[in-house]
Amino acid sequence: MRNTKYHRGILLALIAACIAGLAFVAIAFGPKTRHSSMCRFCGRWHYEVWRLGIKTSDKIIESDWSAWVDSIQPAHTQHVWALASSSRRKWGGTARMGDYEGNVVVELYASRKQIGEAKARELLAKYHASSEVGWAKARDFWVNELSPLLTNNNQETKAP
Numbered sequence: 001m002r003n004t005k006y007h008r009g010i011l012l013a014l015i016a017a018c019i020a021g022l023a024f025v026a027i028a029f030g031p032k033t034r035h036s037s038m039c040r041f042c043g044r045w046h047y048e049v050w051r052l053g054i055k056t057s058d059k060i061i062e063s064d065w066s067a068w069v070d071s072i073q074p075a076h077t078q079h080v081w082a083l084a085s086s087s088r089r090k091w092g093g094t095a096r097m098g099d100y101e102g103n104v105v106v107e108l109y110a111s112r113k114q115i116g117e118a119k120a121r122e123l124l125a126k127y128h129a130s131s132e133v134g135w136a137k138a139r140d141f142w143v144n145e146l147s148p149l150l151t152n153n154n155q156e157t158k159a160p
């Protein structure tokens with residue numbers, strides 16, 4: 001009788017070890033999806049990870065430019081996530097996808113030295129106002145308002 005109980009105990013321990021091993025393999029090497037997004041309004045990063053269809057990570061990361069926007073627009077809390085990159089790992093391999101559209105806030109923050117703090121804030125206010133009629137229009141704003149300023153500055157610098 002003792003032997004049977006002993007063997008049953010070993011068998012159960014082995015089964016438990018197998019299940020734990022399979023779970024480890026599935027989590028470490030199984031399907032995994034990562035998304036990184038950026039808020040169109042403030043430029044915060046948003047990282048999400050799913051393993052086996054379950055969300056295992058969800059982080060919002062502040063940046064220099066999001067701190068800059070926060071100092072101007074402290075009431076902003078409704079983030080507008082635009083997907084920046086995405087990767088999907090299946091059992092066979094990883095597929096990367098991504099269509100990083102660029103972020104006006106990042107560009108404005110970076111251009112402050114060139115166009116000046118006051119102009120950058122003025123353009124940020126215009127950009128935020130244009131977002132009310134849709135983010136595609138806000139994107140046009142970047143092409144029409146900020147790009148020409150930077151191009152002109154470059155030409156002035158290059159001129160003899």
Ligand SMILES: [Zn+2]
Pocket residue numbers: 039040041042043044076077078079080
């Ligand atoms: Zn935001």
